[in-house]
Amino acid sequence: MIRSTVALRSTVTLGLAACGFVVLLVGCAPFAATQAYRRGTAALERGETERAIVELERAAALVPDSSAVYNHLGIAYEASQRPDDALRAYQRAVALSCENEAAQRNLRAVRARPAPAEP
Numbered sequence: 001m002i003r004s005t006v007a008l009r010s011t012v013t014l015g016l017a018a019c020g021f022v023v024l025l026v027g028c029a030p031f032a033a034t035q036a037y038r039r040g041t042a043a044l045e046r047g048e049t050e051r052a053i054v055e056l057e058r059a060a061a062l063v064p065d066s067s068a069v070y071n072h073l074g075i076a077y078e079a080s081q082r083p084d085d086a087l088r089a090y091q092r093a094v095a096l097s098c099e100n101e102a103a104q105r106n107l108r109a110v111r112a113r114p115a116p117a118e119p
Contacts, residue, residue, distance in 0.1 A: 033058075047079075056073040070090070
């Protein structure tokens, strides 16, 4: 089951507040990574999940050590009904920063959901 729109918007809004923190995380990383993260997060907030995935995957490739990027990528994968990809993204986010509480919550939630029935 996909999160309600309200919960998704709430999560994304919190993510936008953390955007400044991500900029600190990327440090000297290319400006393109920060821009891709912002575009991806904005697309996610608008419900444009495929666009969000493209941008957030680009950001993850440019800054593979950003827990926040992987957490938002997991949210986008969930919204696109890609639970296996979401699980991997959340696992990566938590591995990169065990202090990322949002990623920890998202990882627990994905793990708690029953596996989809085989066709």
